[in-house]
Amino acid sequence: MHIVISGYYGFDNVGDEAILFSIIKNLRYLNSKINITVLSNNLESTKAMYGVNAVNRWKLKEISDVLKTADGLISGGGSLLQDTTGLKSIPYYTGIMRIAMMHGVPVFVYAQGMGPIHKSFNKWLVSSTLNKATGITVRDESSRQLLIDIGVNKEIVVVPDPVIGLDGSLFSTTWLRQQHISKPIVAVSVRDWPSEINFKERIARALDRLAQRNYSIVFVPMHGVHDYKTSMDTAALMKNRSFIAPGNISIGEKISIIGQANLLIGMRLHALIFSAITATPLLLYLMIRKSMPLLLSQNSLSPVMCARTAGTTSH
Numbered sequence: 001m002h003i004v005i006s007g008y009y010g011f012d013n014v015g016d017e018a019i020l021f022s023i024i025k026n027l028r029y030l031n032s033k034i035n036i037t038v039l040s041n042n043l044e045s046t047k048a049m050y051g052v053n054a055v056n057r058w059k060l061k062e063i064s065d066v067l068k069t070a071d072g073l074i075s076g077g078g079s080l081l082q083d084t085t086g087l088k089s090i091p092y093y094t095g096i097m098r099i100a101m102m103h104g105v106p107v108f109v110y111a112q113g114m115g116p117i118h119k120s121f122n123k124w125l126v127s128s129t130l131n132k133a134t135g136i137t138v139r140d141e142s143s144r145q146l147l148i149d150i151g152v153n154k155e156i157v158v159v160p161d162p163v164i165g166l167d168g169s170l171f172s173t174t175w176l177r178q179q180h181i182s183k184p185i186v187a188v189s190v191r192d193w194p195s196e197i198n199f200k201e202r203i204a205r206a207l208d209r210l211a212q213r214n215y216s217i218v219f220v221p222m223h224g225v226h227d228y229k230t231s232m233d234t235a236a237l238m239k240n241r242s243f244i245a246p247g248n249i250s251i252g253e254k255i256s257i258i259g260q261a262n263l264l265i266g267m268r269l270h271a272l273i274f275s276a277i278t279a280t281p282l283l284l285y286l287m288i289r290k291s292m293p294l295l296l297s298q299n300s301l302s303p304v305m306c307a308r309t310a311g312t313t314s315h
Helices: 014-030 043-050 060-068 089-102 120-130 141-149 174-178 199-212 224-236 251-259 269-277 291-297
Strands: 002-006 035-040 053-056 072-078 107-112 135-138 185-189 216-219 263-266 282-286 304-308
Touching: 002 014, 002 089, 014 035, 014 043, 014 072, 014 251, 014 269, 035 043, 043 053, 053 060, 060 089, 072 089, 089 107, 089 120, 120 141, 135 141, 174 251, 185 199, 185 224, 185 251, 185 269, 199 216, 199 224, 199 263, 216 224, 251 269, 263 269, 269 282
Parallel strands: 002 035, 002 072, 035 053, 072 107, 107 135, 185 216, 185 263, 263 282, 282 304
Antiparallel strands: none
């Protein structure tokens, strides 16, 4: 059996890579001899990390050629079908699905978070494409309702985010052990986001108060250099010492760091999911709305506190 996987892969985003890790793990559990091809932005990294085949996600002829040999296309997970972060996402991901359909390949939309979808053309593009899919699953009820509202008339099943199925206790971290931290840890996942206020300064002040109460502050960048820079910026605003994990350490190490923390303060969705699978209490710093409905639908293992910044730009 040959399965092709399409998603936001090969961009050093830990959340999406954790989704891919979980999908591949489950596919191999079901069929140890399965042939998997991932559409990726970084072919060599994807091949080396997961032991799969990889095709350049931008080369449509190569994608078409590999889909001709496939038994199925999995589109997902993650927030692929939305037009908030860019106008190209919906045409791209529905385009991949339509190429598969053109070759008679079954398309499975897997554990996606849908929307927001603002433009009428994009609503039509999503509904007309998904109405031809073999199966549709979404990761929260609001995503299901959105698809119904825009005209998807196929069965839509709500399922857990793929990462929820990982056993957080199986991972370890060499980096954290090398820091020789003896105090209780507060892990922090921050991201940049357009805002009318300086949320980094507010977070830095809060982290200083925790440091004064004898906690060690450990930043865990979830999206490569992007979150590493935001972590550096926030740490620079602090008066107390903090630690910043390298942006390129493995998914397993990041899960383990969060698992060894006494608290996670998080803005990235999959940092929050990592806290759930390791039973680490979390404070959700809410800048975007996609985190809350998912966490509420997952029956998270961790106690959840929510802080929202008034006046922020939310989508």
